[in-house]
Amino acid sequence: MTVLLQSSGMPEGVEIQVRNRQFDLQKHLATDWLDNDPFKTAFFNSMSMSFPVGEKSFIDSVRAYSDKIQDPKLLKEMSGFFGQEGMHRREHQKYNELLCQKRNYDLNKLESRWIKRVEQLNKRGKKILVLGGTVAAEHFTAILAERLLEGWQVEGMPNGMKELWLWHAGEELEHKSVAFDVYQQVGGTLGLRKFMLRIFTYHFFVDLLSCTFSMLRHDKQLWKWQTLKSGVKFMFGKKGFVRELWPQYKEFYKADFHPWNHDNSNLLNQGIDTSQGLEKPA
Ligand SMILES: [Fe+2]
Numbered sequence: 266m267t268v269l270l271q272s273s274g275m276p277e278g279v280e281i282q283v284r285n286r287q288f289d290l291q292k293h294l295a296t297d298w299l300d301n302d303p304f305k306t307a308f309f310n311s312m313s314m315s316f317p318v319g320e321k322s323f324i325d326s327v328r329a330y331s332d333k334i335q336d337p338k339l340l341k342e343m344s345g346f347f348g349q350e351g352m353h354r355r356e357h358q359k360y361n362e363l364l365c366q367k368r369n370y371d372l373n374k375l376e377s378r379w380i381k382r383v384e385q386l387n388k389r390g391k392k393i394l395v396l397g398g399t400v401a402a403e404h405f406t407a408i409l410a411e412r413l414l415e416g417w418q419v420e421g422m423p424n425g426m427k428e429l430w431l432w433h434a435g436e437e438l439e440h441k442s443v444a445f446d447v448y449q450q451v452g453g454t455l456g457l458r459k460f461m462l463r464i465f466t467y468h469f470f471v472d473l474l475s476c477t478f479s480m481l482r483h484d485k486q487l488w489k490w491q492t493l494k495s496g497v498k499f500m501f502g503k504k505g506f507v508r509e510l511w512p513q514y515k516e517f518y519k520a521d522f523h524p525w526n527h528d529n530s531n532l533l534n535q536g537i538d539t540s541q542g543l544e545k546p547a
């Protein structure tokens with residue numbers, strides 16, 4: 266396999282920095298912290314629930330190709346990617362444990378759907394498939410990050426929650442091309458990455474909504490007219506999840522797609538500057 270030396274597609278001026286932050290979420294997680302809305306809160310809590318398992322798989326799938334990459338710039342970006350995702354895992358694990366403690370949720374049960382999904386993918390024994398899954402997931406997180414950094418849903422978050430989500434969003438944007446560039450370098454095909462985004466999208470909605478419904482059922486909020494109305498509006502309404510993400514989502518299916526074709530690096534500083542959190546002493 267031919268390995269090109271220059272393979273990073275990240276623009277000059279963007280640098281992956283690992284910010285070792287911690288967040289004080291104590292007083293928020295027992296409440297419907299997002300807009301005082303049970304559906305939206307459970308949806309975001311469910312996303313958090315998927316991160317520790319998902320991000321471990323993202324790190325492992327990229328690391329599996331470390332010895333195939335020679336471009337020093339991309340190698341440095343990979344190291345930043347491992348560092349950032351590692352911090353995200355740590356903070357979301359703490360978030361999830363605290364959430365389950367505060368709301369009396371069963372952490373193992375809620376997390377199990379993502380553990381099962383990663384096991385199913387790994388069972389195929391093809392590491393390019395797992396990397397393709399990471400590339401698809403990273404596209405999803407990058408476009409969600411852009412919406413958050415532009416203020417979508419963020420105005421309804423209390424400080425603390427806002428800091429955590431903006432910190433994560435900013436770093437997702439910073440490293441959005443790393444898995445993609447590795448995938449391209451090691452011969453990942455257009456067909457496979459398109460296929461993996463379709464698969465990822467299907468499972469993303471099934472798993473995320475099933476986790477959201479589990480939380481709402483536990484909280485005795487699921488079968489309330491107000492919750493269902495809010496859920497439909499949040500998912501499909503004018504400023505809803507699907508319509509907000511769709512324009513950037515579909516770009517991935519183009520043959521000449523690259524995450525930085527859409528240069529939104531202007532969002533990086535403003536997002537991360539407003540997400541200070543509590544710096545952890547080195
Ligand atoms: Fe992350």
Ligand SMILES: [Fe+2]
Nearest residue numbers: 350403406437
């Ligand atoms: Fe990521």
